[in-house]
Amino acid sequence: MIRLRVKEVAEAHGLNMSQLSRRSDVSFSTVKRLWRNPHRSASTEILEKLAAAIGVSIHDLIEELPDP
Helix, strand or coil: CEEECHHHHHHHCCCCHHHHHHHHCCCHHHHHHHHHCCCCCCCHHHHHHHHHHHCCCHHHHEEECCCC
């Protein structure tokens, strides 16, 4: 199972949802969706934009968890 770490990584870099949305040019609703539900899917394009806006690798936004 894959879990997105957008919220944790962004907050560790001092960014809130609005700031991340503006910096990444990703809609606020998409950022909010990923922020609140880390198990939702996201395209690689969106993850690349978010990672670049935060200043991290796309790999830092993804965590692989064992299946329940």
